[in-house]
Amino acid sequence: MNPLLHRLQPYPFERLRQLTRDIMPNPALRPISLGLGEPRHPTPALIEEALTSSLKGLSSYPATAGDPQLREAAAGWLQRRYGVAVDAATQVLPVNGSREALFSLAQSVIDPTRPGATVVCPNPFYQIYEGAALLSGAEVAFANSDPARNFAPDWSQIDGATWARTQLVYVCSPGNPTGAVMPLDEWRTLFELSDRHGFVIASDECYSEIYFRDEPPLGGLQAAKALGRDDFRRLVMLTSLSKRSNVPGMRSGFVAGDAEVMKQFLLYRTYHGSAMSPVVQSASIAAWNDEDHVVANRELYRTKFAQVTPVLQAVMDVALPDASFYLWAGVPAAFNGDDIAFARGLLAQYNVAVLPGSLLARSAHGSNPGAGRVRLALVAEVAECLEAAQRIASYVKSL
Known part of the structure; x- marks a missing residue:
């Protein structure tokens, strides 16, 4: 067996199951989960119709590069x-969800024969970043989130020697779990470091279409263009329909950016066997070409957050994020920063599941930046999320 598999850590949800296996939740209350970030709004009818009307595509082998119409739809959306502006033929690739691409990109970018091969990622983080790095033979360096900057990662924590060994940097903007959006000045800093050390930047932007302010979140390619980097050198952005269009089960997204990186990534994926089904491609074309359902979806989240956030703000340290569908809430002082104890007590007494922040992070630079916070995924309907918030408020007041 591959010895690198032993370096992987259990997924946060598996760790949480182990930490709560002795708990019998309050049977008087129906269970509500704010733990899993799985979109639960209805899938738009236009996507379902495109999917079912293209079933004849199942009789054909798909090309890894995807249908030209799908690449054009993705380029048009960008x-x-x-x-x-991107070249749909050389700078866009359809992928089976951003998760698959985030993992496989590292396998095609990292050269493990170079001493000290390193991947830098934010902390807390989406665990695929770490797993992708470790299974590519690289080490992981973490940039902790900074509470003073709405929990955006502090890239200055990475020293010069580490940057010199870095081959890949994962950026998550809007961030999971914090919802922070990276501003242009920070993009400038990363681009300058990339020019100096030659690493690739992978910009995970799957939450980009769920935001609460008038100005939509800045994207990586957009930042590059603003800074005169129209060739998008050493930059790849990854996005998905899962959150934007409420189709997590369809497993559809795309990757776009530096043509040379994309050429090598396509070569890897051709052997990896990751071509997208023609049926999913047809539905994806319909999704990327329609914006009305995205606007409606965003309004559902805005309504939900407008009702839920004030209830929680009355009892916890929590603020509306820049974007995404998470609240990153501080646990009450009575817990002395023990987010796991808070989650266990809430589940036992009020039958509400939340994800402890310490499970989403690693100890780095002297601390675990997720400790003392919990991630609340407001993915259910308004009434259910509001009921969960009211239970959480009752729990905190009972302490």
Whole structure:
């Protein structure tokens, strides 16, 4: 067996199951989960119709590069959303969800024969980043989130020697779990470091279409264009329909950016066997070409957060994020920063499941930046999320 598999850590949800296996939740209350970030709004009818009307595509082997129409749809969306122009033939690849691409990109980018091969990622983070790095033979360096900057990662924590060994940097903007959006100045800093040390930047932007302010979140390609980097050198952005269009089970997204990186990534994926089903491609074309359902979806989240956030703010340290569908809440002082104890007590007494922040992070630079916080995924309907918030408020008041 591959010895690198032993370096992987259990997924946060598996760790939480182990930490709560002795708990019998309050049977008087129906269970409500704010733990899993799985979109639960209805899938738009236009996507379902496109999916079912293209079943004849099942009789054909798909090309790894995808249907030209799908690549054009993705390029058209990038132009409309970010004002950036990409060559659909050489700078866009469809992928089976951003998770698959985040993992496989590292396998095609990392050269493990170079001493000290390193991947830098934010902390807390989406655990695929760490797993992808370790299974590519690299080490992981973490940039802790900074509470003073709405929990955006502090890239200055990475020293010069580490940057010199870095081959790949994962950026998550809007961030999971914090919802922080990286501003242009920080993109400039990363681009300058990339020019100096030659590493690739992978910008995970799967939450980009769920935001609460008038100005949509800045994207990586958009930042590059603003800074005169129209070739998108050493930059790849990854996005998905899962959150934008409420189709997590469809497993559809795309990757776009540096043509040379994309060429090598396509070569890897051709052997990896990751071509997208023609049926899913047809539905994806319909999704990327329609914006009305995205606007409606965003309004559902805005309504939900507008009702839920004040209830929680009355009892916890929590604020509306820049974007995404998470609240990153501080546990009450009575717990002395023990987010796991808070989650266990809430589950036992009020039958509400939340994800402890310490399970989403690693100890680095002298601390675990997720400790003392919990991630609340507001993915259910408004009434259910509001009931969960009211139970959490009752729990905190009972302490």
